[in-house]
Amino acid sequence: MLMLRKEFNFIYKNFSNSEKNSIKPFWIAEISLSETNIKEAEKNLMLLIRLYPDHWRTPLAHKKVGDIFWHKATKRLLREKYNMS
Numbered sequence: 001m002l003m004l005r006k007e008f009n010f011i012y013k014n015f016s017n018s019e020k021n022s023i024k025p026f027w028i029a030e031i032s033l034s035e036t037n038i039k040e041a042e043k044n045l046m047l048l049i050r051l052y053p054d055h056w057r058t059p060l061a062h063k064k065v066g067d068i069f070w071h072k073a074t075k076r077l078l079r080e081k082y083n084m085s
Helices: 002-014 017-034 038-051 058-071 075-082
Strands: none
Touching: 017 038, 017 058, 038 058, 058 075
């Protein structure tokens, strides 16, 4: 977890505001996942997906949301979200 916080701090200090704003939800979600705070992770991943659909981390955010749905045993939500049969 310490490594994730260091990476987050590096991004915060070294990137422009627009770059920080778009990647911030992803790193908050990663830190939340490492702390097993699934609800917070899901909230931030969905924020990234909704606000920055073309961001380079958005495909991974979709995958992680799918993993969260799967692990929460909500296969119905997974099927609806990703049009799976």
